[in-house]
Amino acid sequence: MNITLEQAEKLIKTAKEKAKALDTKMNIAIVDAGANLVAFVRMDGAWLGSLDIAIKKAKTARYFDMNTGSIGELSQPGESLFNIEHSNNGLITFPGGVPIKNGKGEIIGAIGVSGSSVENDHEVADAGAKAI
Amino acid sequence: MNITLEQAEKLIKTAKEKAKALDTKMNIAIVDAGANLVAFVRMDGAWLGSLDIAIKKAKTARYFDMNTGSIGELSQPGESLFNIEHSNNGLITFPGGVPIKNGKGEIIGAIGVSGSSVENDHEVADAGAKAI
Amino acid sequence: MNITLEQAEKLIKTAKEKAKALDTKMNIAIVDAGANLVAFVRMDGAWLGSLDIAIKKAKTARYFDMNTGSIGELSQPGESLFNIEHSNNGLITFPGGVPIKNGKGEIIGAIGVSGSSVENDHEVADAGAKAI
Amino acid sequence: MNITLEQAEKLIKTAKEKAKALDTKMNIAIVDAGANLVAFVRMDGAWLGSLDIAIKKAKTARYFDMNTGSIGELSQPGESLFNIEHSNNGLITFPGGVPIKNGKGEIIGAIGVSGSSVENDHEVADAGAKAI
Numbered sequence: 001m002n003i004t005l006e007q008a009e010k011l012i013k014t015a016k017e018k019a020k021a022l023d024t025k026m027n028i029a030i031v032d033a034g035a036n037l038v039a040f041v042r043m044d045g046a047w048l049g050s051l052d053i054a055i056k057k058a059k060t061a062r063y064f065d066m067n068t069g070s071i072g073e074l075s076q077p078g079e080s081l082f083n084i085e086h087s088n089n090g091l092i093t094f095p096g097g098v099p100i101k102n103g104k105g106e107i108i109g110a111i112g113v114s115g116s117s118v119e120n121d122h123e124v125a126d127a128g129a130k131a132i
Numbered sequence: 133m134n135i136t137l138e139q140a141e142k143l144i145k146t147a148k149e150k151a152k153a154l155d156t157k158m159n160i161a162i163v164d165a166g167a168n169l170v171a172f173v174r175m176d177g178a179w180l181g182s183l184d185i186a187i188k189k190a191k192t193a194r195y196f197d198m199n200t201g202s203i204g205e206l207s208q209p210g211e212s213l214f215n216i217e218h219s220n221n222g223l224i225t226f227p228g229g230v231p232i233k234n235g236k237g238e239i240i241g242a243i244g245v246s247g248s249s250v251e252n253d254h255e256v257a258d259a260g261a262k263a264i
Numbered sequence: 265m266n267i268t269l270e271q272a273e274k275l276i277k278t279a280k281e282k283a284k285a286l287d288t289k290m291n292i293a294i295v296d297a298g299a300n301l302v303a304f305v306r307m308d309g310a311w312l313g314s315l316d317i318a319i320k321k322a323k324t325a326r327y328f329d330m331n332t333g334s335i336g337e338l339s340q341p342g343e344s345l346f347n348i349e350h351s352n353n354g355l356i357t358f359p360g361g362v363p364i365k366n367g368k369g370e371i372i373g374a375i376g377v378s379g380s381s382v383e384n385d386h387e388v389a390d391a392g393a394k395a396i
Numbered sequence: 397m398n399i400t401l402e403q404a405e406k407l408i409k410t411a412k413e414k415a416k417a418l419d420t421k422m423n424i425a426i427v428d429a430g431a432n433l434v435a436f437v438r439m440d441g442a443w444l445g446s447l448d449i450a451i452k453k454a455k456t457a458r459y460f461d462m463n464t465g466s467i468g469e470l471s472q473p474g475e476s477l478f479n480i481e482h483s484n485n486g487l488i489t490f491p492g493g494v495p496i497k498n499g500k501g502e503i504i505g506a507i508g509v510s511g512s513s514v515e516n517d518h519e520v521a522d523a524g525a526k527a528i
Contacts, residue, residue, distance in 0.1 A: 044400050
C-alpha cells in the first residue's frame with residue numbers, strides 16, 4: 001500500500017495547476033507510506049526556505065496520519081502536545097500537509113506544500129491529495 | 133542498579149496489553165539508568181512519528197527522574213524551564229514518560245509511550261513502569 | 265508488504281538464542297520496509313556503542329536491499345562506493361545487517377546485529393532473518 | 397542564470413527514459429545554481445538509501461562545478477582532498493553527479509543520480525544534463 005511515482009507525478013501536476021490558479025509559487029513534496037520522499041518540485045521564484053518546510057509538512061502528515069494544521073492546534077502553549085516539533089528532526093505543524101488515501105481509504109503517503117499563506121498552502125495540498 | 137532486558141521485556145508485555153485494552157496502537161521504549169535504549173516495540177499501525185517521541189519520552193523521564201508531564205508544566209511560556217526542549221538533541225515534555233523504580237525505590241530506567249492521547253500514553257507508560 | 269511486530273519479535277527471539285549459543289551479547293534491531301524501527305533489544309552487558317550500530321546496520325541493509333558486508337566491499341578506498349557512509353545520516357557497511365524476505369522473496373524489512381566480531385554479528389543476523 | 401523547473405522536469409524525463417533503457421531504477425535530483433533542490437523523483441522500487449545519495453551527488457557537483465567522480469579521485473587516501481566528504485553535511489564523491497550548463501556554457505545547476513552501478517548512475521546523469 002504505497003503511492004507510485006506515476007500517482008505522485010499526477011498529484012504534483014494537479015497541485016501546480018492549483019498553485020498557478022491562486023497566483024502563488026509553491027514547493028510541493030510527496031512522501032510514501034514509509035515517510036520517504038517520492039517526488040518534489042520547487043516552482044520558479046518560490047521561497048527557498050519553503051523547500052525544507054514542504055518536505056517536513058509531508059513527513060509530519062504521514063507521521064501522524066492527519067493534516068498538519070490539526071497537530072498545530074494541539075501543540076500550542078498549554079495544549080497537550082506543546083513542543084512536539086522537537087521530535088523527528090523537526091516537524092512543521094501549521095497547515096499545508098495532508099495525508100494521501102487510496103480508493104479504499106488506506107493512507108499511502110502524504111503531500112506537503114509551502115510558499116504562500118497557510119490557507120493557500122493547505123488548499124493546494126488538499127487539491128493534490130484529492131487527485132489520487 | 134540497572135534494568136535488565138528480562139525486566140524490560142516484562143514491562144513492554146504489560147504495556148502492550150494495556151494499550152490493547154485501551155484500543156490503542158503504541159510505540160513503547162525502555163531506557164536504562166544511563167538513558168540508553170534497552171528495548172523498543174512499535175505496534176502494527178502505530179504512528180510512525182511516535183517512534184522518536186516514545187524514545188525521547190523515555191530519555192526525558194530518566195534525564196530528570198520525573199514524569200515527562202511534570203517537566204511540561206515547568207516549560208510553558210513564562211515558566212522557569214521554558215524551551216528546555218532544545219537541550220539533549222530534543223526532549224519531549226508532555227505526558228507518556230515515566231521513571232522505572234526497583235523494589236527499593238531506586239530509579240533503574242524509564243519507559244516512554246506514544247501513539248494516542250497523552251492521557252492514554254501516560255496510562256500505558258504507568259502500567260508498564262509498575263510491572264517491575 | 266511490511267514486517268509485523270509479531271514477526272519481528274519472533275526474529276529477535278531466534279537471534280537472541282543464536283547470540284547466547286555463541287556466548288555473545290548483542291544489540292538487535294529490526295526495521296520495516298520503510299526503514300523505520302519496529303523492534304529492538306539490547307542484551308544485558310552488550311556494548312553501548314553497538315546500540316546505534318545495530319540500528320544503522322538494519323537501516324543500511326534495507327536502504328540498499330543487500331547484506332551490509334557487501335556494501336563494505338564496494339566502499340573500500342579506491343572502490344566504486346568509497347565513502348558512501350557519509351549519506352543517510354551515517355551508514356554501517358561491515359557485516360551484521362541482513363534484509364528480511366517473506367515467503368515470496370519480497371523484502372519486508374531488515375535486521376541489524378552488533379556486539380561481537382562481525383562474523384558473529386552476521387551469523388546472528390542471518391539466523392534471525394531466516395526465522396521469518 | 398538559473399535552471400527553471402520546466403528545464404528540470406525535461407531533464408528528469410530524459411534521465412528516467414535512459415534509466416528504463418538501462419533496466420535500472422533510479423533516484424534523480426536536480427539542484428539550481430544555489431545548490432538548492434528544484435526537482436526530485438524516486439522511481440518505483442529504487443533503493444531507499446539512494447534518495448539521499450542522489451541529492452548529495454547533485455549538490456556536490458554544483459558545490460565544486462565538476463563531476464562527482466572527479467572529486468572522488470582527489471579524495472582517496474593520500475590524495476590532496478582526502479576526507480572532503482566531511483564538509484557540507486556530507487558529500488558523495490563517486491560518479492553520478494554532473495553539472496548542468498546552458499547554451500553559453502554557464503553552470504545553471506546540477507543533476508544527481510543514484511540506484512545502480514556508478515557507471516549506470518553517471519550515464520543517466522549525463523544523459524539528463526545534456527538534455528538542457
